[in-house]
Amino acid sequence: MKLPPLHHNTPATLEEALDLLGEHGDEAKVIAGGQSLVPMMAMRLARPAQLVDINGIASLAAMEDRGDVLAFGAIVRERAAEKSSVVAERAPVLAEALPHIGHVSIRNRGTIGGSLAHADASAELPAVAMVTDAHVVVRSRRGERIVAAEDFFVGHFTTSLADDECLVEVRVPATLPGAGWSFQEVARRQGDFALIGVAAMVALGGGGSIDTARICVFGVAERPLRIRTVEDALAGAAPSPEAFEAAAADAARDLEPPSDVHGSAAYRRHLAAVTVRRALTAAAARAGVPG
Ligand SMILES: Cc1cc2nc3c(=O)[nH]c(=O)nc-3n(C[C@H](O)[C@H](O)[C@H](O)COP(=O)(O)OP(=O)(O)OC[C@H]3O[C@@H](n4cnc5c(N)ncnc54)[C@H](O)[C@@H]3O)c2cc1C
Secondary structure (H helix, E strand, O other): OOOOOOOOEEOHHHHHHHHHHOOOOOOEEOOOOOOOOHHHHHOOOOOOOOEEEOOOOOOOOOOEEOOOOOEEEEEOEEHHHHHHHHHEEEEEEHHHHHHHHOHHHHHHHHHHHHHHOOOOOOOOHHHHHHHHOOOOOOEEEEEEEEEEEHHHEEOOOOOOOOOOOOOEEEEEEOOOOEEEEEEEEOOOOOOOOOOEEEEEEEEOOHHOOOOEEEEEEEOOOOEEEEEEEEHHHHHOOOOHHHHHHHHHHHHHOOOOOOOOOOHHHHHHHHHHHHHHHHHHHHHHHHHHOOO
């Protein structure tokens, strides 16, 4: 299918890109990897008159280890992060999630920033951003905002980005030494969007009890969900199979997942319980809990 007529702008600087976004407002869309936007335009689900192509802006291409955070510029490709030994070591839950996205050819073009800005409720990276308490840096001609993942995702394909704003950087906190992590998803085929997925992290305190647990479930609601009541209940508990089984049942109980051709709500709720239990168990094992 052909794309509708449009102007393809290729700014060389961020300032130029922000001017274009400010000038054209809701007529304009940023294009990064194009792996979601181009199919949406071909299907006429998006009809921007102006494309603001950020791929020529060298200042958005850096991937940096800043000690407490890993920073990914807006045109860092998913595949570049996947192949990075720094990401594998310092943000292993991100490294574990990346291979679940589509296929290599998609990850060669798709960007981390684009995935967050696209905010598909079944996408992997928004859940990683939520479980790691990541932040995004957003710029417009009006200034800069640093937005927590929790406040960035509003609904399916909806974020708190305004029309004139460009996401310029994603900041993922480095995983604390000793903390365990797990990323699990159920999809019909490798590379498909998830029917349901879970990102979890577990850190142990003195005496071997759980100090903190984080659980983010995705594919079951309009946006990825941190299950904070269950996280709070796990803090201080012994990291036993029984505790994880009960936590998983509690996490799944209040979910209201969609029903569609891929699976009923009841099936997804069942998968949520199984997947949360597996994710907590795997994260705890990596934190040092004996199997
Ligand atoms: C066959 C196929 C399978 C896929 N499977 C998966 C999958 O399993 N899981 C998954 O998560 N994704 C999947 N994807 C999508 C892929 O990961 C995309 O690369 C990603 O979602 C969007 O990144 P992008 O850089 O391509 O963004 P683009 O397509 O360029 O943009 C997507 C949206 O984000 C906005 N945007 C992009 N960058 C910025 C920015 N810096 N500032 C402001 N707005 C911005 C655009 O305006 C647009 O609305 C798949 C895609 C295809 C084609």
